[in-house]
Amino acid sequence: MTGAVEQVTTQLFIGGKWRDAEGGKTLTVDNPASGKALATVADASPADGVAALAAAAAAQADWARTPPRDRGEILRSAFELITQRADHFAELMTLEMGKPLAESKGEVTYGAEFFRWFSEEAVRISGRWSTAPNGATRLVTMKAPVGPTLMITPWNFPLAMGTRKIGPAIAAGCTMVVKPAAETPLTMLALAQLLEEVGLPAGVLNVVTTSDSGGVMEPLIRDPRTRKLTFTGSTAVGRKLVEQSADQLLRLSMELGGNAPFIVFHDADVDAAVDGAMLAKMRNIGEACTAANRFLVHADVAQEFGDKLAQRMGAMVVGNGLDDGVTVGPLINAKAVDKVAALVRDAAERGSKVVCGGEPGDGEGFFYPPTVLTGVPADADLVREEIFGPVAAIQTFTDEQDAIDRANSTEYGLASYFYTRDLSRTIRVSEGLEYGMVGVNQGIISNPAAPFGGVKASGYGREGGFEGIEEYLETKYVGLAL
The missing domain is CATH 3.40.309.10 (Aldehyde Dehydrogenase; Chain A, domain 2)
Incomplete structure (x- = not known):
């Protein structure tokens, strides 16, 4: 392994602890420039996935009560540390995904910016107060985090596709289970290490690497503790995930294929x-x-x-x-x-x-x-x-x-x-x-300051911009009688 890879913990990250996959199973990450093995990481089982969701569900209430300023400061600290370690993240992405080093450095800048943007949005979550048309009651709306969220990220932007989802979830007060692509898991594992380092509480972020995406994720999608699913990938896979999510009526963000x-x-x-x-x-x-x-x-x-x-x-x-x-x-x-x-x-x-x-x-x-x-x-x-x-x-x-x-x-x-x-x-x-x-x-x-997303078979929901955090918030209405 190269120096950048050797700095990455290659286990599962569940409930604030690094642990091996069930049975010690591993999967191999290849370097596309050579076609040869680059590293091995934990290969999670369905039971590992359930453990990750359990950790996210257990942490949800406390994380939702965490002051918005505190959530924002964690993101701001993470932004600064990613920026400081730009060379490390860039080398990791080039090794596992293949893009030229200059492009990888560009992705670090872009990806880190989602953390800075949503660190500022965390303290701007607001509702409204108004008078009912008949004057008899007052109408109050307030925002609450959606809850435990499943995140499935693609291999082509190993850092930015993670920060674009993780940033607003942290800002909104949602806990997460993240499954990065099996081709490029190292960058996400490095990001999890960094978030642990800046003080993200145990259980808020859980990372599950696996070669069996469907086997691990479908039970979590159908689990009543899950409240949202966000996916970036092909339209064909997106359609299957939407079908699986129907029984739970999950909140969905689908960023799918393009032409x-x-x-x-x-x-x-x-x-x-x-x-x-x-x-x-x-x-x-x-x-x-x-x-x-x-x-x-x-x-x-x-x-x-x-x-x-x-x-x-x-x-x-x-x-x-x-x-x-x-x-x-x-x-x-x-x-x-x-x-x-x-x-x-x-x-x-x-x-x-x-x-x-x-x-x-x-x-x-x-x-x-x-x-x-x-x-x-x-x-x-x-x-x-x-x-x-x-x-x-x-x-x-x-x-x-x-x-x-x-x-x-x-x-x-x-x-x-x-x-x-x-x-x-x-x-x-x-x-x-x-x-x-x-x-x-x-x-x-x-x-990062603009809403990213498509229409038709390219999906729905938006990531980034003022709209991005709304994907992780529910609106609650309270009627106050006078």
């Missing part, structure tokens, strides 16, 4: 659009639910945009994310490489032109080069499916409404982007796009 359009109108600043496309497509190696999936470019500027984008993407350096100069790391595993390769082959067989890239690496590790396709037909699989890799698929259009209609012709509705210098078009297109988030003349829209 983001990136529209370039004829009046756009093409160079700025290419800059934005590089961010929207290549951030996190394209392994992001907000990644631009379909490039819809006006025919008048399509050649210029495609040439410039291919030049930029073709010049990127593929390799181990820890190495100097590398700008594109490996995909998460061999299955991910196979999926991307199959989507590119399908598009090429249907007439798309491969301008750069297009062939997976043949050495160790799970690498796929930045790839640009032009002339992509509407029936290509990658137009309908989330690519989750470094592939830009370019189509052309000539009519504004046609571009909007094609952008909306998907079951997904998470992120969208467009470039134009026309103010009226900005308003029309922003209103016309059926997406939870719209980026105008920018390629990154995620911000």
Whole structure:
């Protein structure tokens, strides 16, 4: 193991104690840059999961009574300590997920900011007082924490997807059971160590790592002590979790798949659009639910945009994310490489032109080069499916409404982007796009101060912003007779 990995406690974290999984079972965490084992962590059983929920339920009442200022100060201290240990967290993420070190450092900054934001929101939870229309009573509303919350986080943003859920839960007064992805559990375990260090009480945060996500989590979802489930991942898995949660009528936050359009109108600043496309497509190696999936470019500027984008993407350096100069790391595993390769082959067989890239690496590790396709037909699989890799698929259009209609012709509705210098078009297109988030003349829209989330098959609920803490609060109404 490397130095960063050796600093991580790899047991389960339950009730404020680090413990082995039932029977001492472990699972292996691989380094996607080499395909070789990086570390082993505890592999929880269903019984371990139940123990974690029991600890969260036992801690809930005391944690809910903890003064908001105290909860906020814990988050503020955690923010400061994450910032101090940025290099440690960045190295961990690069090792277990693959993204270049500079991107991992960017995620540390982004992820830590959720703790700072919600440290400030903890003391701003409020209700209201009003007079009933008939004047006979007074209406009081107050906020209360939802209660024990299950959190299932993905592998692509090992820190930020955790802090984005944990931050508002701590601020609101909810206890938690967190199950990080089996591919990238080390960062979450390191975060649990840090929160323990800054004084988060025992049982408030419990972390269960497991290779049997369904077997461990389904009993907890159906357990009456659970009051909320928040999940980030694929739409297919999200649908199963929603079904499982129905008996309990759980509060849900579902951040699911995406199929983001990136529209370039004829009046756009093409160079700025290419800059934005590089961010929207290549951030996190394209392994992001907000990644631009379909490039819809006006025919008048399509050649210029495609040439410039291919030049930029073709010049990127593929390799181990820890190495100097590398700008594109490996995909998460061999299955991910196979999926991307199959989507590119399908598009090429249907007439798309491969301008750069297009062939997976043949050495160790799970690498796929930045790839640009032009002339992509509407029936290509990658137009309908989330690519989750470094592939830009370019189509052309000539009519504004046609571009909007094609952008909306998907079951997904998470992120969208467009470039134009026309103010009226900005308003029309922003209103016309059926997406939870719209980026105008920018390629990154995620911000801890803004509500993150989608519509349609991309889920519901919002994370971040003023809205983020509401997902962890119930509203109670009290009628006072005079």
